[in-house]
Amino acid sequence: MNHPHGLRLENSYTDLPEQFFTRINPTPVSEPKLLLFNTNLAKSLGIDLPTNDKEMLAQLFSGNTLPEDVSPIAQAYAGHQFGHFSILGDGRAHLIGEQITPDDKRFDIQLKGSGPTPYSRNGDGRAALAPMLREYLISEAMHALKIPTTRSLALVSTGEPVIRSSLLDGAILTRVASSHLRVGTFEYANATQGLEGLKQLADYAISRHYPEFIHQENPYLGFLKGVIERQAKLVAAWMHVGFIHGVMNTDNMTISGETIDYGPCAFMDIFSMGAVFSSIDSHGRYKYGSQVPAAQWNLARLADSLIPLLHKETAKAVKLAEVAIEGYSKEFNHAWISGMRSKLGLFGEEAEDFSLAQGLLDWMQNSKVDYTRTFRDLIQENVPENEAYNSPEFQNWHILWKSRLTRNSRPLKDSFCLMRDSNPVIIPNNNYVEEALAAGEGGDLKPFLALLEALKNPFEETVSNEVYRNQTTLPNPNYQTFCGT
Numbered sequence: 388m389n390h391p392h393g394l395r396l397e398n399s400y401t402d403l404p405e406q407f408f409t410r411i412n413p414t415p416v417s418e419p420k421l422l423l424f425n426t427n428l429a430k431s432l433g434i435d436l437p438t439n440d441k442e443m444l445a446q447l448f449s450g451n452t453l454p455e456d457v458s459p460i461a462q463a464y465a466g467h468q469f470g471h472f473s474i475l476g477d478g479r480a481h482l483i484g485e486q487i488t489p490d491d492k493r494f495d496i497q498l499k500g501s502g503p504t505p506y507s508r509n510g511d512g513r514a515a516l517a518p519m520l521r522e523y524l525i526s527e528a529m530h531a532l533k534i535p536t537t538r539s540l541a542l543v544s545t546g547e548p549v550i551r552s553s554l555l556d557g558a559i560l561t562r563v564a565s566s567h568l569r570v571g572t573f574e575y576a577n578a579t580q581g582l583e584g585l586k587q588l589a590d591y592a593i594s595r596h597y598p599e600f601i602h603q604e605n606p607y608l609g610f611l612k613g614v615i616e617r618q619a620k621l622v623a624a625w626m627h628v629g630f631i632h633g634v635m636n637t638d639n640m641t642i643s644g645e646t647i648d649y650g651p652c653a654f655m656d657i658f659s660m661g662a663v664f665s666s667i668d669s670h671g672r673y674k675y676g677s678q679v680p681a682a683q684w685n686l687a688r689l690a691d692s693l694i695p696l697l698h699k700e701t702a703k704a705v706k707l708a709e710v711a712i713e714g715y716s717k718e719f720n721h722a723w724i725s726g727m728r729s730k731l732g733l734f735g736e737e738a739e740d741f742s743l744a745q746g747l748l749d750w751m752q753n754s755k756v757d758y759t760r761t762f763r764d765l766i767q768e769n770v771p772e773n774e775a776y777n778s779p780e781f782q783n784w785h786i787l788w789k790s791r792l793t794r795n796s797r798p799l800k801d802s803f804c805l806m807r808d809s810n811p812v813i814i815p816n817n818n819y820v821e822e823a824l825a826a827g828e829g830g831d832l833k834p835f836l837a838l839l840e841a842l843k844n845p846f847e848e849t850v851s852n853e854v855y856r857n858q859t860t861l862p863n864p865n866y867q868t869f870c871g872t
């Protein structure tokens with residue numbers, strides 16, 4: 388079959404019962420303009436669009452024109468938002484189709500900010516430019532940091548204002564995800580679709596993301612454990628780079644184990660277990676140090692939703708779910724310590740590695756030092772001279788760490804190599820992100836593009852990340868991110 392521009396779009400999701408989605412087209416916009424196009428991502432998806440035809444790309448990635456034979460949908464889902472259950476759904480997103488890549492992988496191509504749907508409730512179906520720039524930048528940075536995430540393929544401005552606390556420029560982001568199945572999709576199925584609908588959804592999710600469990604004796608239990616394992620690894624990876632998601636509601640947690648929905652997210656500068664930047668998270672439900680239990684709570688909502696499938700006797704199903712959820716801590720601890728060993732250049736395993744890693748974090752918390760920079764400083768022969776490093780607390784820790792390094796099975800240079808590969812020189816620091824977004828909102832994308840480029844090789848000292856590495860601007864202690872709509 389002929390696929391113009393390599394667009395091989397299918398839609399397997401619409402094989403589910405019709406209550407799982409609504410067929411609806413994006414609402415056209417008056418003056419779409421292409422701001423960003425991710426050529427490398429397009430290539431890896433097998434998409435070959437004429438990048439010099441900006442008008443054509445703007446029409447396509449605004450939803451004004453649709454590829455041939457596609458029938459866009461908005462997906463239904465539910466979710467616990469800050470602990471409260473609601474029926475939700477894509478209120479401002481359209482799934483254009485599932486792109487089949489040259490190596491036969493399947494990725495959702497979704498427009499976000501593309502107009503209202505029956506799930507919009509009181510929303511306008513639109514998105515403002517700065518939050519979509521933020522999602523583009525941070526999702527691509529996360530990918531470069533080797534953390535599973537949705538990706539960003541394109542960004543267009545709409546030429547239409549959106550009404551928030553003031554009038555802002557509208558924009559549409561094209562998001563690529565290995566699927567948009569969420570914990571909230573299962574909550575929706577369990578709450579509204581009966582056993583049969585729930586089973587169809589679970590079978591679909593298993594065949595799409597966990598085919599290894601299809602022939603297991605209890606595929607649904609295997610599936611639950613699989614999601615728990617991937618999410619435990621994901622949250623450990625966030626903790627390792629100091630990422631704070633900001634709005635870990637169950638509708639923002641994927642079944643695939645990818646990070647999704649970059650709203651009020653931010654990276655920590657000064658280390659604090661209590662770091663929270665989101666303006667809507669006044670109680671710190673999703674602060675840095677609470678992400679680990681928050682993910683477990685969300686996974687327990689997935690387990691609740693799967694109870695009818697786990698065993699025909701409810702009491703036995705509940706027991707299976709409980710044991711699986713308890714297993715999260717073990718998965719998380721394993722992923723966390725193995726990542727911390729890499730960050731500290733440790734080979735082999737010693738029981739004291741936990742307290743060694745924790746000791747460094749405790750010192751960081753008390754000394755209010757920059758999280759990312761501290762790990763890079765450790766790679767140097769001698770850590771820099773300053774008050775924090777000269778303190779007896781740090782010096783004592785440093786002696787313990789050095790002595791642990793001597794017990795490594797490998798030479799010191801291997802440790803430093805491992806540390807260089809595990810500790811970024813650059814993360815999307817709040818100061819640079821804000822500057823780039825503010826300029827972008829004002830029509831100047833240069834700072835954004837420079838930062839995007841610098842974040843492409845976060846583990847290497849490159850020419851493009853040099854200015855950011857050497858920055859001396861101080862973190863803003865009152866920094867806040869807004870929900871980003």
Ligand code: AMP
Binds near residue numbers: 476506514634
């Ligand atoms: P979020 O907090 O971005 O994960 O969104 C939570 C829910 O609100 C989802 O169902 C979104 O589709 C919906 N939503 C967010 N912003 C809008 C908007 N501007 N118009 C319609 N629905 C929205």
Ligand code: MG
Binds near residue numbers: 638648
């Ligand atoms: Mg969401």
